[in-house]
Amino acid sequence: MAWDVERTKRLLLDAATAEFSEHGLAGARIDRIAANAGVNKERIYQYFGKKDELFATVLGTQLRSTMDAVPMIGAGPAAAGDYAGRLFDHHIAEATIPRLVFWEGLERGESAAADAARAEYHRVKVEGFQKLLPGVDRRDAAELLLTIVTLVNAWPVLGHLDALLVGADDAAADRRAARRASIVQTVELLAEAALRRSPGGDRSGADRRDPPGVQG
Amino acid sequence: MAWDVERTKRLLLDAATAEFSEHGLAGARIDRIAANAGVNKERIYQYFGKKDELFATVLGTQLRSTMDAVPMIGAGPAAAGDYAGRLFDHHIAEATIPRLVFWEGLERGESAAADAARAEYHRVKVEGFQKLLPGVDRRDAAELLLTIVTLVNAWPVLGHLDALLVGADDAAADRRAARRASIVQTVELLAEAALRRSPGGDRSGADRRDPPGVQG
DNA sequence: AAGATTTCCAACTGAACGGTTGTAATCGAA
DNA sequence: TTCGATTACAACCGTTCAGTTGGAAATCTT
Known part of the structure; x- marks a missing residue:
């Protein structure tokens, strides 16, 4: 199967959004995000950096989409x-x-x-x-x-x-x-x-x- | 030195209040509460039960004191x-x-x-x-x-x-x-x-x- | 098609974590 | 002064965590 980077990024971001929304920063589990995305967790660190950088990305994305909606x-x-x-x-x-x-x-x-x-x-x-x-x-x-x-x-x-x-x-x-x-x-x-x-x-x-x- | 149960309970509750307020339930650390209270963490489990039971006690105490204040x-x-x-x-x-x-x-x-x-x-x-x-x-x-x-x-x-x-x-x-x-x-x-x-x-x-x- | 690069993952690491246990010190009652 | 009960603590246990590594598979470049 061909690589689809944007897709894996989106899967991870979606899973991260749900996870952070549900459990917050301290309560969120990187493993759970990866598992729910069906992606290896190492990808998170490659694409989004550390946990709190991922959190910032998630929140920024969500805010922008709200302003549009x-x-x-x-x-x-x-x-x-x-x-x-x-x-x-x-x-x-x-x-x-x-x-x-x-x-x-x-x-x-x-x-x-x-x-x-x-x-x-x-x-x-x-x-x-x-x-x-x-x-x-x-x-x-x-x-x-x-x-x-x-x-x-x-x-x-x-x-x-x-x-x-x-x-x-x-x-x-x-x-x-x-x-x-x-x-x-x-x-x-x-x-x-x-x-x-x-x-x-x-x-x-x-x-x-x-x-x-x-x-x- | 004589035992002073009420004092240790109060010390633990104060430390727990600060810790939960700062870090929430998932982010709070039992070890940190015990250390800041200057009391062994095993006391927490004897006096207040598990982490979330302690949290409930902390919140209840605080709410009651606010209504009075x-x-x-x-x-x-x-x-x-x-x-x-x-x-x-x-x-x-x-x-x-x-x-x-x-x-x-x-x-x-x-x-x-x-x-x-x-x-x-x-x-x-x-x-x-x-x-x-x-x-x-x-x-x-x-x-x-x-x-x-x-x-x-x-x-x-x-x-x-x-x-x-x-x-x-x-x-x-x-x-x-x-x-x-x-x-x-x-x-x-x-x-x-x-x-x-x-x-x-x-x-x-x-x-x-x-x-x-x-x-x- | 060869070599360099990127995507991906299983397995690992070391440091917490919440919670327990074994044991010593102190207390209250007889 | 003995003895059971309570208070206290250091050390420990099994688990889980964020973050890393080494290498295989796929893709891109020339």
Whole structure:
């Protein structure tokens, strides 16, 4: 059989993504990644380097694919809420990212903040989000975006807290829908408040979705 | 020298708390806990059982002490915001809890939700929070409480995201203050909205802090 | 088709790891 | 002061881990 390097790389990256998402950096097992990929583990070291380099590759890949999959559309508080809602949906269908993000925060805190590529990625994201709420201060936009990212990513990770707080008697789908609605409402309220704070944004606040879309 | 069982237990529990908070369940090292406590590791197994039993003990202890340290006081949206703010302060001074909470969510997701003692702990917490916002539906209260817990706990864990989004040029203390203000504002807005939704809560919404305090 | 290069893997290494055991020191009660 | 029970620890055990090596098979180059 012919060698297919890209295929083995992809197999390894997929297996690594699942493994890191499930077990984190310390808990992930190189042997398990290799076995699930059906590839010898020595390939990992040749293609991706050490364990934590592989982790960084996995996370970077996932973040990029999310930004493509969930674009920011339109403008105004409703658009911001809509963006948060779609991000929520995306992270429910694929809990990989939320878990990876929190694993990173817990296991690699400092070193992640120093990554130049990551800084650029987030700069672009804040910039895009600012276009969603025209006139809003950069710091305000970043703060709101952080709230969104936090709320949207935390839920799949803290699912047990939800069950514990709301009560396990409610069906999972209902709790999920309630959570989604709550997050969208939160973001809309915050976006309105931010617009009201912005220069020239002291009119009633809602329904300002006329400007052209940003992406998609 | 005389034996002092309580002292060695406390030393072990303190060391374990620090170790689990720092490295999580899989990353924590029993040898390191024993060494930092200045106690032989065999004692751990005698007093606390296996690694994950020790983890559960650590988390339970920490949660109980937080509930005592940060009581819910007064009533109304401002009181809810104040509670969130004090919780934030507490978690900043002592990032142990936030980290442990997310470690648990990531590493023990399912098994944590089944814990009866934890369910009771959270039931009491929701009940207390409901007294903070009289008239608000239990589900609404739980939802808002989850938002608070999420926002307040996530920040110490996702500190690197904050630095990445807001920009590392801002001083850490400034970013922390901005985040605190943002969270307090969020909670107040949400509490007002919840009260407005509640039966008989359709008056203007703010400044309803007359009822007597709940704890403290 | 010969030689150099790359892809791949089985087997290995050395250093942890979680957990146990055998034994000595100390304590409480008779 | 004896004796069983408890506390403590050093040394150990079997397993598992991340990372390496040596060489075979496939591909590329000339």
